[in-house]
Amino acid sequence: MRLQTAGEVVMNPGPEPWSAEQLAGHLREADAWMAFMTDRIDAAVLAQAPRLRTVACALKGFDNFDLAACERAGVQVSFVPDLLTEPTAELAIGLAIAAGRHVLEGDRRVRAGYAGWRPALYGTGLHGSTVAVVGLGAVGRAIVDRLQGFGCAEILGVDPQHRDARTRAVGLRDALQRAHYVLLAVPLTEASRHLIDEMALAAARPGQLLVNVGRGSVVDERAVLAALQSDLLGAYAADVFEMEDWNLPDRPSAIPEALLRHPRTVFTPHLGSAVREVRLAIEQRAADNLLAALAGRAVADLATPA
Structure with a gap:
């Protein structure tokens, strides 16, 4: 309703993204675009949007958006920098506990027929463990908060x-x-x-638990699979995947099937910000940015090319 005060709103009614053809059809007449995780922008997309003036991203990371191409086309890009921080950090801890304590396998066994406690599924807890947080931006610091x-023995940064x-500041190899x-x-x-690749994993502590809530392509998923299969890694938990990084032309089209089937994995479908109140706040903030741009006012959350 807020956006309708600025003009006609064309909205995708379902959870699946528009096809490239559908999107191009809508962009031909669009002055503004509210973009989500499934969207990407490059010069080819911008060429189909001659009237576009602003893109308001309802998300924090904008690596799927070619900011230099947008600047050349005179298109402002804004994002929501901080509202996703707390729920993403919360999910990181949840994934760590689920992986370390065999929550998925425990759930499966109970549902298959529970006969009472048995000496099985002994795992690893955060208490008394050394935990490394790689990346100490807003989300990393929020993970350290939690x-x-x-009662971790030590937190490495x-x-x-x-x-x-x-945290104790260390290099990646030392942390691994x-x-x-x-x-x-x-x-x-x-x-x-591919910060975490075959070479990095070769230095990892045996049985290590790896959790990714940043971006999928920070990890080489095939190297992770090999490390799981060789029992070098104890478990891998992720909320993000390489196939989601739309702006990488050589990204894989799917998560490796063997990784999906591996018993020591825990996956969630990019739920970092999937808290009802948080998603509403993110979309309202994106709407603020979009309306400000259309009205010629200063946009608080502009993204600029590096």
Whole structure:
């Protein structure tokens, strides 16, 4: 209703994204676009949108959006920088516990017919463990906030640009060698793509639990699969996947089937911000940005090319 005060609103009524042809048809007459995780923007998309002035992203990361191409086309891009932080950090802890304590397998066994306690499914807890947080931006620091109450033996911080006094600053290799848990909260950049690859995993502590809530392509999923199959990794939990990083031309089209079937994995479908009140707040903030741009006012959350 708020957006309708600025003009005609064309809305996708379902959860599946428009096809490329449908999107192009809508963009021909569009002055503004509210974009979501399934959307991507490059020069080819912009060429189909001659009237487009602003793109308001209802998300935090904008690596699927070619900001330089948008700048050349005179299109402003805004995003929502902070509202996703707390729920994403909360989910990271949930995934770590689920992976370490065999929650999925335990659930399956109970549903298959529970006869009472048996000495099985012994796992790893956060209490007394060394935990590494890779990426100490807003989400990484929020993960550290939550780890404070678990009695971890030590929290390691891996980030060349940021520090957190509650963590011991180490390099990635050191963290991989020492940590029982490694939690990834890293944005996707040229430098961070496949940060966790075969070489990195070769240095990992045996039985390590790896959790990814940053971006899928920070991890080489096939290297992770090989590490699970060789029992180097104890478990892999993720809310993000390589196939979602739409702006990478060589991204895989699907999650490796063998990774999906592996018993020591826990996956959620990009639920980091999937809290009802949070999603509503994100969309309202994106609407604020869109309406400000259309009215010629300053946009608080502009994204700029690096």
